[in-house]
Amino acid sequence: MSQSKPEERLALELSCAICLQLFRDPVALPCGHNYCLGCIQNAASAEDPKSLRRCPECREEYGSPEALPKNFKLSSIVDGFLVFKSIANVQKYHFSNSCQRNVTITYVKSNRSTPVLTTYSYVVVKHINAVYIWQANLCDLEGCLHQLQEAQKCTGEVLSQSSEFLFIQNYLNVEARIRQAANVTIPALPSQESSNAKQLRSILRTDTFRAEMSLLLEYLHGMMNPLDLTFNAATAHPSLLLSSDLKTVKQCAGFKSSAAGDQSERFSTATQVMCTQGFSTGVHMWAVEVGPGCMWSVGLCYKSIPRKGDHSRLGHNTSSWRLQWKSKKLAACYDLANVAVGEGLVMPPKKVEVTLDYEGGTFGFHSSGQGGRRQHLHTFSAVFKDTVYPAFGIHSTSEESWITLLSGA
Structure with missing residues (x-):
């Protein structure tokens, strides 16, 4: 079945291949596949204890399920998705004009902090229970009213009978219903809707809320689908060597490119290179792996960045931002600050994830370790005025001085 809605596609990507449900306590296998901890334990217990444990999908070997690292990043994304779904369900079911019965609200405690959720999820989780009880009591009251109206109608029909025989016969038929209606318990109902409930209704009806939720969905989808970037060979400094697939850049001592033709886009002072892809809207995420002996810069720039002179270095002007590892120190720089x-x-990051929110004006960096454990490094705030391009620099010439753009596949 085709997944037509973005929410459905994202839910599919966040589902375990064994139970086909959203991940619960996901763990990462060495091959890169993820499963619920309980699912992979059950799958392992069903196999011959003497045989090697293998991934259910690619059949690559792994050790004990109990020793598998938890994928904290994936767990956080699932938490965020559940919060989004909860808020969407609240908006769809609990604030319609008609009363809804038997609707379950899922409360989620997210172990991930995202700017999108800071305001709205707190308000929803804090006040939704009171609003739901208020509406449930209103439904019960409407039920009692209907029951009493039916009893009144039956009583009127009995009393209208002129025949004593029909009066007694009809009375015996409706006596039980009339007694039941007379003894009904009327539920308590607040005289007016609480101010908290009114505040929540007001928030959920705003265009800002809808825009925030759309942004959250886009953000989660971007986190699960890193961009497939390539280096722009026309911008690479002559000392930089690019792989044939334009995914890896390396600085080699003594190497000098012999490229001919237009050199106007090429960096001639700083050993830097830009990507071919640029962004002028939306939320995007990409990731790079860096060599263990590499001194590097990972950043963002406008196409108008200078190509020669010291002011052409990333972060040395108002046209670029950079995060740099050099001389065993990590620093962020913009306009020489x-x-x-x-x-x-203690150790340099081996993998760096970069997230750009163009309209939100943020450009953030996280290091990614074993099991998807992420550490926030730095976030720039800016008002982007033109198309921006991922850009990179290499400041060492050892054999391990390289940067690789990781594929989104």
């Missing part, structure tokens, strides 16, 4: 970041970071 350096800020030390990554306090307590």
